[in-house]
Amino acid sequence: MADFLMPSLGADMESGTLTEWHVEPGDVVKRGDVVASIETSKGIIDIEIFADGIIETLLAGPGTEVPVGRPLARYRPTGTPEPAPGVPPSPHAPPTLPSVPPPQTPSATRPATARRLASPAARKRAAELGLDLDKVEARAGGAVTLADVEQAAAARPAAGPTDMRGTIGQAMSRSKREIPHYYLGTTIDMRSASRWLEQHNTAHPVTERLIYGVLLIKAVARAVTRFPELNGWWREGRFDAAHAVNVGTAIRLRDGGLIAPALLAADRRPLAELMHAYQELVQRARTGGLRATELASATITISSIGEGGVDTLYPIIHPPQVAIVGFGALVTRPWCSGESLVAARVINATLAADHRVSDGHRGSAFLVAVADHLQRPEDL
Helix, strand or coil: CEEEECCCCCCCCCEEEEEEECCCCCCEECCCCEEEEEEECCEEEEEECCCCEEEEEECCCCCCEEECCCEEEEEEECCCCCCCCCCCCCCCCCCCCCCCCCCCCHHHHCCCCCCCCECHHHHHHHHHHCCCHHHCCCCCCCCECHHHHHHHHHHCCCCCCHHHHHHHHHHHHHHHHHCCEEEEEEEEECHHHHHHHHHHHHHCCHHHCCCHHHHHHHHHHHHHCCCHHHCEEEECCEEEECCCCCEEECEECCCCCEECCEECCCCCCCHHHHHHHHHHHHHHHHHCCEEHHHHHCCCEEEEECCCCCCCCCCCCCCCCECEEEEECCCEEEEEEECCEEEEEEEEEEEEEEECCCCCHHHHHHHHHHHHHHHHCHHHC
């Protein structure tokens, strides 16, 4: 037997609330299958299982708050023989871990395997809104409908961004307290990137056009492959270099707050594919449906002001990562080009990095590499 544990979705996460199981005992699961949804300060997150197997026991019911690292379920890895009926477990078998107790509410008296009857539209909308279906009244009796979910959401006290901002504040306070930051900045000439992007978008339909942000993501992803000390995590007193480049992208949520899920393998994906993945990631971040791997696997993060913002952004490292890149707004400024002074589109790029892992010389070379990639957008 093996335990499926409540995952950690960031250094600021201590627990999560189970909202729904997507499996039942006896179900066969494959590595990467979504098996449950949990609610955190970052919203409703789908969590995947990381091994093939058969679900044996669900240890927590919907509505249960489970600490990180505690078991949510038990499963039998594929290939493990079933015990013969009536044969007691081996005295050398590992001890059974205690189950996470279900919440003491009327809904918890149902078996954890039972799912509330609800229409697919109602179930999807409840997940988007972070509503527990067990607490939604079915006005017509029987299955919960979409109208029932909308009515329950309207009656729920307004939930502002306070909790998320409080969580972010705690994580950033910890980051500044524990990580010896150093900061670097440079201004990047974006004339070549602007011309290339305009030509590309003119030649393609709206659905295939790109935005500046995707060029920035790809340039950082390509550049950091040459600076592995900026791509990874500081854990248990040492640096763990990542074997992939998963770029966390800071996304502003509609009701306030910020979340930074990762674009996986960003250095190897073509720009068109990266654009599609970015659009999908933004949509799911704002409506629900992010996966645990997208929140827990970022190896370096980008935070960008976007259009109409200030010139310079000074970001704070998101632990356990060791570097974050900030981009200000794309602006037109006087620029020396050879012996001439021209009006050029430029962007200010900043790097905040962990001095335990890298230094200003390497950080400076990294920003130069980012700028170099943006001078040759056709190669991204």
